[in-house]
Amino acid sequence: MLEFLIQNNIVCHAVEAMLFASIACAILSVIITQVQISSIGFTMAHAAFAGAAVGMFLSLNPTVCSIVAGIGVAFLIGPLSDKARLSPDTSLGLLFGICMAVAIFFIAYMQTLGRGFSTMGLLFGDVISLYREEIYLLVVICIVAVAFVLVLYKEITAIIFNKRIAESVGIRVKPVYYAMLFMIALTVSLCLPIIGGLLLYVWLVIPAAIALQFCNRLSSMFVVAPAVAAVVSVSGALIGLEYSLPVAPLTAIIFSVVFIVAVILSPRRRVTFRKT
Amino acid sequence: MTPPDPIIRLESVYTAYEGADRPTLTDVSLAIEKGEFVVIGGPNGAGKTTLLETINGMLPITHGMATVCGQDVRKNGVQVRCRVGYLLQSFAFDPLTPFTVEEVVLMGRFGTIGLFRKPKKEDYEAVQGALSLLGIEDLAARPIGKLSGGQQQKVLMAQNLARNPEVLLLDEPFSNLDMFAREEINRLLAGLVGDGVTVLIVSHAFDDLPERAVRVVVMQEGTIVVNRECSPGEVEQVVRNAGREALHA
Structure with missing residues (x-):
């Protein structure tokens, strides 16, 4: 899609993947931070991570397995809190721990079996070994998130x-809330191979946190958050590939720096008055 | 000629919160006519808020029958809520809440606009009407989080009025208001009742009630112990007497 701008195929695919993944995640980050369900987003990211690990172990499609795991966890939180009489916060902590344990168990076991599986891609993301179909899927999820x-x-x-x-x-x-959770699970699962299970949370929170420093209205947050995320992610991909640095971790660091600068410059925290 | 059906009718209603061991409302029966002004009193934890949330279908009815505006609350809770305004008990919004007053008041019409539809000109006109009824048109573009508690309460009141409710349920509407704002809201409520809106108000402040006959309902431990008409001046005495009788029982 962006071949007319970037001649190198690998760099072009990486930039496209980061662009579409960041837009989809940033749109949902506004919902996640404003409904204050960031713990749910965090747990779903790790559930998708566990699902992908199990999928790889069983030689199933890891993306499908991560979608199923993400959605499964989203629908487990409510009933688990009610039946076990736990606070949602405790339920999320419990599910997060279980998901991490499952993911690490299968990754470690596969290495013991010598199946030659590199865990780094799932943990920290991998932008250079993507198929064209995976990028098309990211375009679709991006359009679905906007719609x-x-x-x-x-x-x-x-x-x-x-x-x-x-x-x-x-x-x-309730139906709208569950639709939100479904969208988060779907996006998280499709972005997992690019950004990685451990870093995905940055994309699901920081874009909205940056936008909130400058926006008084929700509608403007839905524009500013994806715009900032797109610029930061594309910059991260270009710099990372140019200087042979790990793309997703580098982009996460740039996000953090931009957030700190945004807090310092935020007009919403400034106290001003005019003497008339 | 047969008298019209009550706008609110509860028959032997039991309500329980999710996961609770016992019902919060027990065997509550109540009939309220269109255009009545009802004051609900009683000690903390008596079930006053639960009664309001049962009437608008936000809490599940475990036993009994409830109809509001001719609709079965158990089956058509969403439709009931589109016709019933409900001002929730005190709220404080974060200063960074990204919503203007106008946006918050417009939300009052979202249920009636319907799924997948956008607000139309008449919705924005209703918002302006509600803002001017409460005298807060000048706050329309301000972020709600930057307003005082009393102003926020007026905004939520405007949100409820924007959907032209047939029934208005108010839970402690005076809690954040100064005496001038109380008088203003009371005048507004008297006008609404005069226009045929049914108002149910949970309050501990009985001194500024509208000058008209009111129905007083007193609750104790999830059940109604007093339900009768009286003059506004008598309300406080009726609530106090019910409290004393409960203490000596």
Whole structure:
């Protein structure tokens, strides 16, 4: 798609992958941070990671397995809290621990069996060994994420504002909330091979945190967060490949630096008054 | 001529919170006519908020029958909530909440607009109408998180009025308001009742009630112990007497 700009095929694929993955994650980061479900996003990222590891062990499609695991965990959180009488926070901690244990067990066991499986791609991402079909899939998830927000914008804004108020004005909160979780699980699973299970969380939180420093309105956050994420991710890919640095970790570091600069420059924290 | 059906009818209703061992409301029966002004009193934990949330279908009814505006609350909770305004008990919004007052008030119409549809001109006009009813048009573009507690409460009141409710459920609406704002809201409520809106109000402040006959409902331990009409001046005494009787029982 971007071959007219970047001649080198490997660099072009890497930039395309980072661009589309970052836009999809950044759109969802606004929902995740504003509904305050970042722990859910964190746990789902690790569930997808565990699903991919199990898939590889069983010689199944790791992307499909990570989608199933991510969605499975999203739908387990509520019933687990109710049945075990645990707070959602404790349930998430429990599921996160289980997911990590499963992922590490299968990765370590595969190495013991000498199946030649490199764990680094799943942990920290791999942007240079992607198939064209995987990039097309990222374009699709990017479009789906944008469409999801456009179609359900009123419902999403009301739930972000306050779930109880949203319910009291006649919005069907539960189906929309579960649709949000489904979208997060799907995006997380498709972005996992590029960004990696351990770093995905950065893409799911920091873009919105940066946007919040400058935006008074939710609608502007949905524009600023993906724009910032796209610029940072493409820069990370280009710099990383130019200087042979690991792309996803480097991009995560750039995100952190941009966030710190955004906090320092944020007009929303400045106290100003005009003497008339 | 047969009298019209009550706008709110509860018959032997039991309500329980998810995971609770016993019901929060027990055998509650209540009939309220269109245009009534109902004051709900009682000690903390008596079930006043639960009663409001049962009426608008936010809590599951485990036993009994409830109809509001002619709709079965158990089956059509969402439709009921589109016609019933509900001002929740005190709220404080984070200063960084990314919503303006106008956006918050518009949310009051989201249920009636419906899924996959965008707000139309009439929705924005209803928002302007609600803002001017409460005298807060000048706050429309301000972020809600930057307003005082009283102003935020007025915004949430406007959110409820924006959908022209047939029934208005108010849970401690005066908690963050100064005496001038209380008088203003009371005048507004009197006007709404005059227009045929049914108002149910949970409050501990009985001194500024509208000058008209009111129904007082007193709750104790999840059940109704007093349900009768009286003048606004008598409400406090009725609630106090019910409390004393409960203490001596």
